[in-house]
Structures are given as C-alpha cells and as structure tokens.
Amino acid sequence: MPNKAYAKIPGLVALLVLLAFLPAFLGPYSMHMMILVLIYVVIATSWNILVWTHQISLGHAAFFGIGAYTGALIYNAWRLPPYLDMLLGGIFASLSAVVLGVICLRMAPWALAIATLAFAEAMKVLVIMLPGLTEGAEGVGIPPLFGGGEAARTKAYYLIFGIACLSVLLAYTLKRSKLYYAFTAIHDDEDAANMLGINPTKYKVVAFTLSAFFVGIVGSFYAHYIAYIDPHAAFNIHISVEAQIMPLMGGLYTVAGPVVGAFILTLLGEYLRITIKTGYLIVYGIILVVVIFYLPQGLIGLAEKWVKKR
Amino acid sequence: MDLAIFAQVIANGILTGGLYALIAVGLTLIFGVMRVINFVHGETLMLGSYLTYFLFTLYGIDPFLSLPLAICALFVLGVAIQRFFINPVIDAPHLNQILLTFGLVLIIQNLALILWSGNYISMTTRYSAISLKFGPLSVGLTRVLGLIIAVFLTVLLTLALKRTEWGKAVRAVTQDREAAMLMGVNVNRVNMVAFGVGSAMGGAGGVVTSMIMYTFPLVGMLFVLKAFAIVVLGGFGSIAGAVVGSLILGLTESLVTHYVPRGSGWAEGVSFAVLVLILVVRPKGLFYAE
Amino acid sequence: MGRFYIRLMAFIFLFSLLGPIAQAAETMKIGVILPLTGSTAVIGQEEKRGIDMAIEKINAAGGALKKKVELIIEDNRGDPTVIVSAAEKLITRDKVVALTGGYSSVESLAFLAAMKKYEPVSVWQGGGAVKMDQMYGKERWFFMLHPRSPDYQRNIADFLNGIQPRPNRIAIAYEDTSYGVDHSKVAKGYLTELGFELVTFEPFKSGSLDFSALLTKIKGARPDIFYWIGYAGDSILITKQAKELGFAPKMLLDTVGVGFPEYADSLKKDAEYICGIEVWGPYAKFPASVQYPQFYPKTEDWVAEYKKRYNREPDYWSPISYVALITLTNSINKAGSTEKEKLIAALEATDTMTPMGHMKFFKNQFGAIHQSFHDMIIFQWQKGAKVPLWPKQTAGGKLGYPLPAWDKR
C-alpha cells in the first residue's frame, strides 16, 4: 500500500508544476478555460465529499450562488479585499449547509437529493424577490478582479489554482483522517455505524458543511472573476448537475476522480460546443450514457484496472 | 374575505393540482417499483404534447382521440427505455441512475430542438379556452377536462394496482423487491411494464399540457422539478401521496399568489419551503408506509 | 498510475496547442454569439435566420475589403457564463475583427463585463436594460441596436394616455427576470407620472405552469387595462387563461411576447384585439436605402424575400440581426480598414435607411453614447394580422377599444 502511494508522487508533482507554469504557455482563451476547469475541480471535489456519507446533493448550485452573492454584495458595500470576500462566501455557504443539513438529515438519500434541489430553487426565488438587498433579477455588477486585463487573469488563475489545491488537499487529508472512517461507516450502514458510537447526524452535518465551504468560496471567486452575477446564473441547475457528472466520470469516492472529471468534462464540453455547431449537447448526453454503462467506476477505476492487469 | 373569490382561488388550486397529479402519479409509480429518480419523465410529457400537436395540426385529430394514441406510443417508448437503458443499471447506485436519465434528457431535448425548433407552440380546438360558469366561479373547460383525465387515469391505475395480478406484483415489488423476487414475481417484467405505464401517464400529461398551455422542447423541465417535489412530499411510491401532494402544492401556490403581496413571485419558493417543512415532520413523506 | 498522469498531461498539452492555431487571414472573420439552444433558443434561431440572409448578400456583394466574410457563430445556450467563454474564444483564438449577436440583458451585461479588457468593436443587438447604459454606455467600442426599455415604456405610456375615453386603472404583471423587472420599473415610473392608478404590480415566474391564481387576483382588482410584461410561452398561457377566467378588461396589452407569429397561430381568434409593442413588424413601410439598395430594399421586398426563404413571417429579431451584421461590414468597407479607431468612426457615421427603419447612432439620455433603433410600434391583432396603431402618424387602422367580450371576438 505505501509503495503505491509513493508511486503517485512524481506524477503529482509533475502535474502541479505543469499547472503552475501553464500561464506561460497558454493564450488568454485557454487561460479562461483553465480557470473554469479549476472552478469545477473545486465544485466536483467538494461535492464528492458528501458522497462519502451517502448523501446525494442535487443542489450545490445553492452554495455556489450563496457564495457568489455574498461575495458580490459585500464587496460592493464595503470593498473588503476580495480574498476576505471569498472566505466570507465560503462561511455563508457553510452556514446555510448547516441549516440545510440539520433540517434534511433524517431523509432518505433520494429525498435529500430532491430537497437540496428545492433548496437551490428556493434560494433563487429569495434572491429574486428581495431586490432591496440583492438587486433582484437584474443581477449585480462588480468591479473586475485585480482591475481586469491579462495580468489580472494570470493572478486570478493562480488564486483559483491555490483554492483548488487547498480543496483537493482537504479532500486528501479527510480521506486519510479518522473522519473518513465515520463517513464511510455511515455510507455503508448507518445503523451499524450508529451502534459503533458514531453520531450520524453530527458527521453528516460535518460533511455537508465541509462540502459547501469551498463551493461558496469559488462562487464568490466566480462573481469577482466574471464581474457580474445574476440569480439565474448563480443558482443554475447545471452547476449542480456538473458537480455530480464530473466525480462520476472521474471516479466516485476517490480524490483524483473529481479532478480528472472536471478537467475532461469542462474541456470536452467546450470542445464539443465549438466543433459541433448544432446538437452538441446530444453528443454530451451520449458520452454521459456511455460512461455510466461502460465506466461505472469512472476513469480512475479504469486506470486501476489497467494497472492491476500489468 | 370575499367568499366568491376565495372559492375561485381554491378552484384554481385544485385544477392546477390535478395537472400536477397527472405528471406526479406516473413518476411515483416508477420510483416505487424501481427506486429510480427518472428525469426522462418530463421528456415523455414533451413527446406526448408534440405528438398531440402534430396529430391535430397535420391531420386534424382531436386531442381526445390522440390521448389513447399518445398513451400507447409512450408506453412502448417507456418499455423500450426501461429495457435498453434503465434495466442495465437497475442495481447501480442511485447517482448513476440519476445521471443516466439526465443524459437521456439531454439527448431527447436537443433532438427535439433540432427537429421542431425552439418555438413555443399551442393549438386551438373548438373547445379550448372556453370558460365554464358555476355561479361566481369561472373555470376553463380544458382545465376541467384535464382534471377529469387525471382523475380517470389515476383511478384506473389504482384499480389496476388493486385488482390485477400485475398490480399485486407491482405492490409486492414496491414493498420489498427481494421478497417479491423470492415469491416468484418476475421483477424484470414488472419493472418494464411499470416504466411503460408511468411513461404513458407522462404522455397523457403531455396531451393535457398541449391543450391547456403550450409546448416547446424544454417544456418537460418546467414540470419535472415540481413533480419530484410532489413525489417526495407524498412519499415515494405512493399514488395517494402523489395526489395529495399535488393538491397541497396547487393550493399553496394559488393561495400565496392571491393573498400575499407580490405572491406570484413568492409562490414557488413557498411551495418548496412547505415541502421541506413537511419532510422535517415526516422524513419519508406523507403516505410512506413503514 | 504514472501512465495515467502522462495521458492526462498529454490531453492538457494537446488542448493548449489548439489555442494558437489560427488560420491564414484569407477571410474577414466576424464573431456572432447567439442563444441557439436552451430555453431562449427561439430567439437565437430567429436571429440566425437574419444573419444567414445577411452573410449571403454580403459575400455576393464582394465581402469586406475584398475578402470573403467568414462568420464564426457561437452558441451560448442563453447562459451568461458560456457567453464569456464564447467571446473569449472569438477574440483571442479566432481573432475576429468584430462581434455581433446577443439576446438578453443579463447575457449582455456578462459579455460587457468580460469584454471591457479587450474593447472589441461590437455591434450588439441584445439587451434593452437601462443598467447596460448606465454601466457600459460610455464604452466607445460598444454599439447598441436594441431599443432601451424606456423607449418601450414611454411609448406605451403615451399611447395609453391618448386613448379616449382615457383608462385609469392599470394592472401590471411582469416576469421575474432582468427583462421583466427592468421594464416594469420604468413603466411604473412613466405611468404614475401620467396619473394612472396602478392597481396591481405583481411579478410572476417565467415558465409558470398556471396563471389562473395571478389572473384571479388581478381580475379582482378590476383594472381597465391589464398590462403584462412577459414572453413567448407565458403570453400564450396568460391569454388562454384570461379567457377561461372570463377576465375581459378594456384592454389586454403585452410588451413583446405577443409579437411572435406563433402567438397568433396558436391562439387563432383568441389573439384578436390583444395589443403589443415591437421595434418593428413585417407591416412596416420603410423605403429602400439610397446608399445600399442591394442590402436594404424597402421593407415589403425584404419581408417577401424572407418569407420565400423561410416560409414564415419574420419577427423583429431577424431584421435587427440582419442590419447589425451589414452595418458592421459596410462600416469596415467605408473605413477601408479593420483598425479599431477607423472602424468606430465609420460606425458612428452610419446614416442610412434600412428595412428596420432609420439607422443612425445617437447619444441617449441614460448615459449611452451609441444607441440606434428607438422608434416603437404599438399594434393590435385584428383579423389575424398586426395592425399598427402607434405612433399615430403611421397608424394603419383603428384601435378596438374597449375590448368586446371574449365570445364576440
């Protein structure tokens, strides 16, 4: 086991170095895509934490939107440093996750999935219906991050790169921590876990909170980066769906899976959009179906199979 | 409070609830039997409504005549989808199934968009947008007909579940799949037929939708989220729960819209809040049998 | 495991290579961003019809600066995030000389926020929110073809004010989107200024499955005029349900939702007497352009050509997209260069008649320096056709007012 873990290190270091030097090689459009990729790395990684406890969320757009609005509104009101804004975005998202978690914990996984979906929609309604606070359906404009321009984009890239590293590091640390035992026990059999002294409610809320935190941060980052946010984009159901498709494609339960899934699907989605003019979403749908049929363990599962065969 | 207006508000709520029920009943049947969160349900509605629209505009076939046609067509489609797409992943985790159905939704929706363009279309029959008067109440004829179809099909389905062999098998599988299998129930067949029947209900919903509102390739998305909320509210797999849940949502929206300032904007948010509140008290839904 | 990372890196590397590949400059590239899929696909497809017609003519007339004009059309799904990606791609990878397209204000605001750093010349037909004027109206590279929400609402208010006998009680319902909220705010301002009484002012969710509850509430407020600010499907359903509820105020008025050909096709005689407002209708009668007769024939001929080509009536999104693209290529030709300042100057000098009306950029009072179309037409469906009623001098018929009962239409 330890050998296997060490074998990964050179690849990992190479990947990190590559990502760190990427701005030197990439044009602005590719940089923009990489920033989107890293945003999704964070979302997918965070969503995946929740799966460890067998909770399915169809509403991560809610945390993203809460983060985005927290960031945008606080920045416009007080012009705090963007970093602080992002942190606050994460904290607000986590707080909402605690509330949602406590309310929804006794539900079966599928009921929770629908309840989280409803939560995201309800948050959207709230933002739209309170224009005094949120500027409502018209959306909020924010001065661009780091003043805009290409230099700002490179800075933004390093910022989101850092956030992504932290979120993956969190997932990695969690996976090797005592908490992972509690999460997995709850995932596999809640009653049995309960009988071994694990308070399922507590650990589910913990998972929810951790899962929401980084999503809130990138929500806020996104608002700053795009410089404009509106309720329909912030609470877009597609964010929630991508958050699931990516870990599934990469490999659920693993740390690398969501990262791989986010890379491939973000780039593939954009590639399809610009190459197939009509009906590229059909191709995307077909890819999704094929993955579920033939790669139920995701790409990481496939890779592990290869490694085992050799 | 003006009683006549109150009665009108309640009538609106019930009619809307009836529409919701038509969509939710099929969905809850599918969930009860297979435990699959089926996003394709909205697309069966969309296909049913386009079928009705084209039969009417191209061949002048009345929607009521196309109702049995749509039911048969969507039944066949539902069986096919179950057989070729759902069945292979029937034992896979919920998540894989959710995303599989989501993939199918993307495919069907975008095909429809290419074939039929994004236009919002609707049709006008001899009896559309005619209003019926009951004293101070004024309700749309097609809405009432829609409610009648919903009631008729739901009663038919309930009877089928109570009286027929297939119905008994469905109930056995809904309660305990493993036990049903041990008792010799052909679970595969039950699944397929249940998915077909559920999709047919969705198709019937499409027929009604095309009469009372409008259709476009994404019309299913307008319904499916609400239908899921109803299914959860009523208790997954419970027909009675789906009906009661539909009425609760329909009435809540109607009452909030009417009696709350800017209520139409709040209505949906309130109905989702009601959903969550009910789930707090009854985590498995109103009619979930332990 | 190592192999896997190698593959992954190879993938990233290949993708990054895609970036710099640019074709040799044989053609003049223009970027077009439209919502071709998603819930607003209906508009994007209508826009694309106008653009397809335009590009054919442009290239038949020799293209721009003697080069063939190549359109790079991007679908943004009506999603403001995707519009940013699409614009980034067009500018930095495809190196287009200018941009056109757009639909909603939300998308346009996201587009503007992201494009400020490049300042690409954009002849943009999307978005009518005043927020755009206030936030980005001073951008010299940005040219707005779409009328602003006050253009609509000023005309509506004056139109209502001129009706005899003058109505007094007005019920407003608006969709809960940027479009609905912006228009409703402006409308409220003008209407109260003119002394109308707003008996309801209610938002509704666009894509609602049922309006009977809202309409019952509005009916209970006994308005003279029910004015809703909604779109496509919602307008169809609102009309149907108003009839079902026997709700027949003296006038039913929408903004643009009732202007689509499908609206009247779907509702048949129930669409009769419904009023709407539009920038343009196929009944418009503008003369041919003096400078560019090959592109801008008189409206009648343009509409006939459109109908022949697509076998349907054009909505205003077709000609506005048509005019946007042609304005752009004409200006490139006139500037004799794609250099930004020259191009901006040429665009600013645009002054021609088009099938859409008079095309000329001016400073508006909301802070924008480049607005063009601003005349509005208020119409009423009569006997299956739109009859223009406002402005008075171009009126083509008489307003049916107050409305007859539903069964007498």
Add this chain to the structure above:
Amino acid sequence: MGKEKMNFLELKEVTKFFGGLGALREVELKVSPGEIIGLIGPNGSGKTTLFNVITGLYPLTRGSIRFKEEEIAGLKPYRICHKGIGRTFQITKPFNRLTVLENVMVGTFYGKEKPVGDRNQARRFSEEVLDRVGLGLKKNHRVSDLTLEDKKRLELGKALSTQPELLLLDEVMAGLNPTEIKEIVELLRRMRAGGVTLVVVEHVMHAVMNLADRICVLHHGEKIADGPPAEVSKDKRVIESYLGEEFLLAAG
C-alpha cells in the same frame, strides 16, 4: 435470579408497538454482570426487536431500560454504545468500502465517548481484537472476500472494538456448520472470561443450552419463561410454543 448483585441491565415493562401491532409486551429482564443469557423464541417473537429497543434503534413505546443503574431508554444508539453496550446484527452489516481492519478501527475510533486519538494505538488495539476473534491473518482483506463465518467473526470484532461491558449477539451462529459453531462458542466463552456480559439470541438450541447460564423465552412479544436451561427446556409452554420437535432435531 435471586442474586443480590447490582442490577447490570434491568428491563421493566418494556413495550413496543408498531402502529397497532404489539411487538413487545411488558417484557421484564434482569441481567447480572458476567452472565450469559440465552434469548430464544420462534421467529417474530420479538427477540431482534428487543435488541433494537435496548440499543436505541427503535424508540420505546412504554417501560424502562436501566443499564448500570442509569436509565438509557430514549438515548440514541451511539450514546448507548458509549455507555458500554455493543451488539451484532442478524444480517451482518459490514462496511463494504473498508478492509477488515478498517471495519474494526471504526469502533475503536468512535466506540467510546473519548475516542482513541492516536492512529497507531488504535491500529494496535484493532489488531488485537481481530486476533481475538480469529481474523488476525485476514486484516487486509476486502469484506466482500470473507466467508459467512468470517463475516460473523467480523461482526463480533466490530462489537468488541467498542470495548463493551454488555454484548447483545443476534444469531451469530445461524448458517454455520457444527465445527464453526464450536469455534464460535469457544470464542464467546473466552469473551465472557474477559469480563463481557452476553445476551445471545440463537436458534441453534444445543449450543445456546450449553453456553447460557440462563434462558429467556419470548413468544408473541411476551416473556413466557426465564430460568436455568435444564428447567426451561422442560417447561410445558415453552415446548408447546417453540421447542417441540425443533429442539429434539437440533439436539440430535
């Protein structure tokens, strides 16, 4: 019975209704430290329900459950676990995504109110537990690779990992062959010798009669007999309602 030791576990009028259905009616039970109690009865007589009620998985309809002189009815399962009651499940409930050792480490980590913080210490303790239940050599196996017997051993190991003073065992011998049963009986004896009090639900009659100090019989949710094995096996009601041929068969 009649022993004047402190009441280790004491059930009074324990009653559980599911809807209108009485699953347990006024069950009384006293357990002294170090005892092995056999709990028998036909299927559906309420044995597992009694376990579920004691461990807090089901809320009690009426009655009281005291453990070490402290009322525990109404506490959540994890709190009851912290108090020192462990259990196994009739249908084994392993954590499939974890290895055998990791399964046991879950209990080591979380079984006590103040959990073991140090990972190495936890690992050592868990390995000891696995050795005790005879799974020491299979600690790195996936759970899905285990035989039924090993799965039952794992259930025991998980229960032991929480360091319980009272252990409720639900049919740990069902489905095993006579040799395996013998091994498990030995294991249980050793556990008692290690200071754990046991309540054993079992259908394998000769084993439970051999093992238990006292036998309790449940029938339709009511306790119909309670006493030393020899006495209970002669009880008329018990033979009528439950033991009958089955006992003879099992004994043979």
